[in-house]
Amino acid sequence: MAIHRHNAGIAASTLIFVLIFISQKTALVALAGEGHGGQFGLLLFMLPGILGALLAGDNRLVYPLLGAVLAAAICWPLFNLGVETGYSLWQQMTYLLSAVFWCGFGALGCCFVGMLMHHPAH
Numbered sequence: 001m002a003i004h005r006h007n008a009g010i011a012a013s014t015l016i017f018v019l020i021f022i023s024q025k026t027a028l029v030a031l032a033g034e035g036h037g038g039q040f041g042l043l044l045f046m047l048p049g050i051l052g053a054l055l056a057g058d059n060r061l062v063y064p065l066l067g068a069v070l071a072a073a074i075c076w077p078l079f080n081l082g083v084e085t086g087y088s089l090w091q092q093m094t095y096l097l098s099a100v101f102w103c104g105f106g107a108l109g110c111c112f113v114g115m116l117m118h119h120p121a122h
Contacts, residue, residue, distance in 0.1 A: 009056025013067025014074070016048035017103060021075045045099040049106025053114075060111045061104070068103035072096040 024041045048071070052064030079092045087095075 009052040009054075009060075009063035010067040010070070012055050013048040013052030013064040013103065013107075014071040016051055017045065017068055017071035017099070018074055020044050020047065021071070021078065021099070025078065042095075042098055042102050045102040046106030046109070049103040049108075050110045052103075053107040053110035060114070061107050064107040065100070065104050068100040072100050075099075 024044070045068075048068060049064045052067050053060040056063035076092065076096060079087065
C-alpha cells in the first residue's frame with residue numbers, strides 16, 4: 001500500500017504542476033502584479049506541493065518535490081511551443097526552479113501543519 005501512496009503523491013503533484021503551468025502560459029490565470037513585475041501566479045505552485053504531501057504518505061516532502069522536478073522537465077519544452085516568448089534559457093530555468101521551490105514550500109507547509117495537529121503544545 002505504501003508504494004501506491006507515494007506514486008499517488010508524485011502523480012498528483014506532477015499533474016497539478018503541469019496544469020497550473022499550462023494555465024499560466026495560456027493566460028487562463030492572470031495574476032501578474034501591476035508596477036513591480038512580480039509573478040503572483042507562482043504562488044499557485046504551492047497547490048501541487050500541498051496535494052502531493054497529503055497523498056504521499058510517510059515521506060511528505062520528497063515525493064511532491066520529485067513530482068515537481070518531473071513536471072518541470074515536462075514543462076520546459078512547453079515554453080517554446082506556439083508563440084515566441086522572448087525568454088532566454090536562463091529566464092526559463094529560473095521560472096521553473098522557482099515554481100519547484102514554491103511546490104516544495106507548499107509540501108513543507110503541509111508537513112508543518114500536520115506536525116502541529118499531531119503534537120499540540122501543552
